[in-house]
Amino acid sequence: MGIEQLFGESPTFETNRLLLRKFSMMDAEDYYQIASDPIVTSQTTWERHTSKEDSIKYIQKVLDKYKRHEGFHWGIVYKSSGQLIGRTGLIRIDPIHNKAELGYVLSKDYWNQGIITEATSQIVKYGFSELGLNRIEAQCNVNNPGSYRVMEKLGLVMEGVLRKQLKIKGEYLDQRMYSILRSDFESEFEEQERLI
C-alpha cells in the first residue's frame, strides 16, 4: 500500500451518475467546451482556453504528470450521455509526507447538483483507504463558495486564510486552506458504521 500504487493501477470509479477514469487525448473537444467557458474559469488559477490547441496542450501535461507520478486527474464522465463533463484529482502528490491536494473543475451546465462531491468523495476514500495518505488538502479563493462548500461536504475543515496567496487574472487573492486528516476520516467512518 502506498502512493505509487495509484500510478500502477490507475483506478476507475463508478458512482450513481458518474464514471471516473484517466484522461486521454480523445477528451480534448469535451474538455475544451468546459475550459473555454469564462464563467468556469473566472475562479481558476489557469487562463481560459481560447482554442482546442490549448486543451490538447493541457491534456498532454496531464498525461506527462501520470508518467512522472506527480499528479492524477480523473476525467468525470456523465454515464447517461457518455460525455466528459469535468475533472477531479490529486495534485501535488507528496510521497515523503504522504499528502496530496485536491483539484477539480466542472462544466457550468452541471453545477450545484452534487456532481463534484459525488466524484471527489471516491478520491478521498481511495486516498486514505488504499494509498495510505495522511493528509488531503485543498485551497480556493475566499470568494468561491461553490468550491469551499464541496470541501466542507467532503469533511475537510478550514485551517485559515492564506493572505494574497495567489495572483489570479492579475489580482492578488486570499485563499482558504482546508484539510482532512486520516484520523478525521477514520473517526467519521467509525461513526457511520456505528449508526448503521
Ligand SMILES: CC(C)(COP(=O)(O)OP(=O)(O)OC[C@H]1O[C@@H](n2cnc3c(N)ncnc32)[C@H](O)[C@@H]1OP(=O)(O)O)[C@@H](O)C(=O)NCCC(=O)NCCS
Ligand atoms: C466549484 C465546483 C467544482 C463545484 O462543483 P459542483 O458539482 O457544482 O459542487 P456540488 O454541487 O457538489 O456542491 C456545491 C455547493 O456549493 C453551494 N454553492 C454554490 N454556489 C454558491 C454560492 N454562490 N453561495 C453559497 N453556496 C453556493 C451549492 O449550493 C452546493 O452546496 P449544497 O450542496 O450544500 O447546497 C464548480 O462550481 C466549478 O467547476 N467551478 C469553477 C471552477 C472552480 O472554481 N474550481 C475550483 C477551484 S478551487
